[in-house]
Amino acid sequence: DAGVIQSPRHEVTEMGQExxxxxxxxxxxxxxxxxxxxMMRGLELLIYFNNNVPIDDSGMPxxxxxxxxxxxxxxxxxxxxxEPRDSAVYFxxxxxxxxxxxxYFGPGTRLTVT
Amino acid sequence: xxxxxxxxxxxxxxxxxxVTLSCTYDTSESDYYLFWYKQPPSRxxxxxxxxxxxxxxxxxxxxxxxxxQKAAKSFSLKISDSQLGDxxxxxxxxxxxxxIIFGKGTRLHILP
Numbered sequence: 001d002a003g004v005i006q007s008p009r010h011e012v013t014e015m016g017q018e019x020x021x022x023x024x025x026x027x028x029x030x031x032x033x034x035x036x037x038x039m040m041r042g043l044e045l046l047i048y049f050n051n052n053v054p055i056d057d058s059g060m061p062x063x064x065x066x067x068x069x070x071x072x073x074x075x076x077x078x079x080x081x082x083e084p085r086d087s088a089v090y091f092x093x094x095x096x097x098x099x100x101x102x103x104y105f106g107p108g109t110r111l112t113v114t
Numbered sequence: 115x116x117x118x119x120x121x122x123x124x125x126x127x128x129x130x131x132x133v134t135l136s137c138t139y140d141t142s143e144s145d146y147y148l149f150w151y152k153q154p155p156s157r158x159x160x161x162x163x164x165x166x167x168x169x170x171x172x173x174x175x176x177x178x179x180x181x182x183q184k185a186a187k188s189f190s191l192k193i194s195d196s197q198l199g200d201x202x203x204x205x206x207x208x209x210x211x212x213x214i215i216f217g218k219g220t221r222l223h224i225l226p
Contacts, residue, residue: 033214042216042217042218042219043205043216043219045214045215045216089157091159093159102149102161102164103161103209103214105158105159107156107157107158108157108158
């Protein structure tokens, strides 16, 4: 298996622009998580899906952030409009019930908003 | 609400020596899992070791072992015979019912 796939790996954009981050979970995994990592705040859970349904989005910072999972093999995290304080590494992770709850992480997307 | 605390932002250890990273957590649940993840400079998150809360025996994976004290809600990671490749950020994580909480991490330096 190729593991969790994220794209792009790096994104540089200007303040005010829309940013879309993409994730393909491991085939067969039914839960998907989006995290944000910064030096100041560490690793924060933004939202997670179970069987394509958003279960907990309490970590989403504000209305500028939205996430979708239209099918079991694809999810997006969108920021519109982006701001410099959104600069961070965004991770996607997936898991399958029964795997002792281990999460498999993607390589992350490093977002820089100027 | 569950919390995970790693009280050591940074630690250093001499190569070949042993180091222990501490982690405490707070929960009212009885069924949960605990993990240690490693994040090297490549930033890829790698699972190091896991512990089921219902198991009293401490988990071990080669040079990595944990000291799980359920009553004290403590879950420390011991790395024996430290190697240069062990240099990384280490995150302690708690998980139950499909939700996972990470500590702030401990940056481990290996001194040659």
